[in-house]
Amino acid sequence: MARIRTVKPEFWEDEVVGLMPRDARLLFVATFNMADDEGLLRWTPAYIKASAFMYDDDLSVPDVAKLMQYVTDAGLLYPYIGGVARQQMAVIVNFRKHQKINRPQKSKLPPPSLQNGEVRRMYARRDNWTCQLCGGGIPEQPVQNDSHNLSIDHINHQSAGGTDHPSNVRAAHQGCNKGRKDREDDEFVPPRSLGGLNDSLSNSLNGSVSAHAPGMRDDSEVNPSRNASTQSDIRSLNDSVNGSLTSSLAEGKGREGNREGNGTGKGTPSPPPAASTSDDPGPAFDEFWSRYPRKAGKSEAAKSWVKATKAGADPDLLLAALKAHADYHQAAKTEQQYIPHASTWLNQKRYEDEPPSLPRSAGPQTAPRHMTEEEKKRALQF
Structure with missing residues (x-):
């Protein structure tokens, strides 16, 4: 259809x-x-x-x-x-x-199999090789520390009826995926096994680790309908710059630096230092969070708010754009699972999009008029 x-x-x-x-x-x-x-x-x-x-x-x-x-x-x-x-x-x-x-309809078509290694890499390229749970970069090639390698997380857990369809899957570190378990996003805490992620990203980028490291298995299937050039990175429309591994590496280092503190990057990382006052989102974010229609992933939303405002986004304009966003979802009665997380809304700069048109209400209805006796007689003649 x-x-x-x-x-x-x-x-x-x-x-x-x-x-x-x-x-x-x-x-x-x-x-x-x-x-x-x-x-x-x-x-x-x-x-x-x-x-x-x-x-x-x-x-x-x-x-x-x-x-x-x-x-x-x-x-x-x-x-x-x-x-x-x-x-x-x-x-x-x-x-x-x-x-x-x-109000998206459920798909009647089968999704691509997540058992296929190339399918998992396709989703990683779609998500810019960035873990959608912790925000750190994911090594493009398998590395020795399995916790840093690519995994596919289900937004709506499979135990709760979640499917393998594209809107319900996202790229994540294996360690983050295991650490999340059945928790909601706002309850997720990055695991300590992410220590040394910067080294893994550097090794993957420099090609110092084999694409098939010992203990790693790539079960990608050969698809005869695809050309070899299809194996290159999938560039998203209008997001090709953000989709590069360099961008993912830069973001990963920035976030990872806050978690690792003075650790060596090898073995168990040092306890995370206290948050810097320069990264305090401030009272404007508190107002933003109170208005946002989906309360999930507050810590990541705070980081995205700081990142957006440091890049020049005006907090007042963000709040104005949010009002149109929230009003639309309230009028449309959008289910929570289809409202993007606040961090996603900020990272993808959806506040720059055209405000969506609000659904039209049916409006007041005119009370029905009763037929006169003369009208009834004429109607009965047919």
Whole structure:
């Protein structure tokens, strides 16, 4: 079923998109409408031809297959084989970053298997190789300390009915994932096993640790429909700079420095020092937190607030943007799980987005008018 989607103005300026052929760009836009609310869609040349190019007789099914290859090679979609029927599927990698969906429907399509190492790396690239629990960088190559390596965390726990669909999974350190257990995000405390994370990031960046270190297992499956260039980092639309490993490393070092104190980075880290007064979010953040519609991850939200204000964001403008954000979710009666965490809202600069339109209320209804006796008689004549 086709769905109404949006295309941001920045889409046309994106270099990753702009380097593709014109018809490939059109195909990519068409996938927005073809995908379900998780960003999943069927991915066969015949289906895409019938859905997006039904009136283009000069475009054959093999031609469409070539256009599909352009899109997957650019890292904008990730193709996979899903379900018992072994269907050819694809996921729009950064779908939820660029589509704001009110009351999303559950997907009827099977998600990509998390047992596949390449699927896990795809989600890590989507999340900029940043742990979504502690905010530190994740080594791109496996390292000796398993606690620092990539893991996939379920936002809504599987024990509570959470699925493997893209909106419910996120990249995390193995240590953070194990440390979270069944706790909510605001109850999460970074584990001490993260000590030495800076060294692991440096080793991974410098290639000093083998991609298949002893004791590590990569169960990535070979997908014949993918070109070798698909293995390169998936660059998110308009977020390509933030998606680089250098950015993740810089953020990881900044946060890790606060946790490790004067530790050596090897073995057990020193106890965390007292918070610096320069990182105090201040009373404006307290007001922000009291107004934010989802109370989860306060400590990470405070860090994101400090980061945003240090980068020049005006607290008054943040509060004004938050009011429009909160009013929308209150009017739309959005479920808590679909409201982004405050840290996500700040880190992705959603306060710069256009305020969403509030749902229209039905308004007062006019009381029904009773028919006169004459009107009743005329009506009975038919």
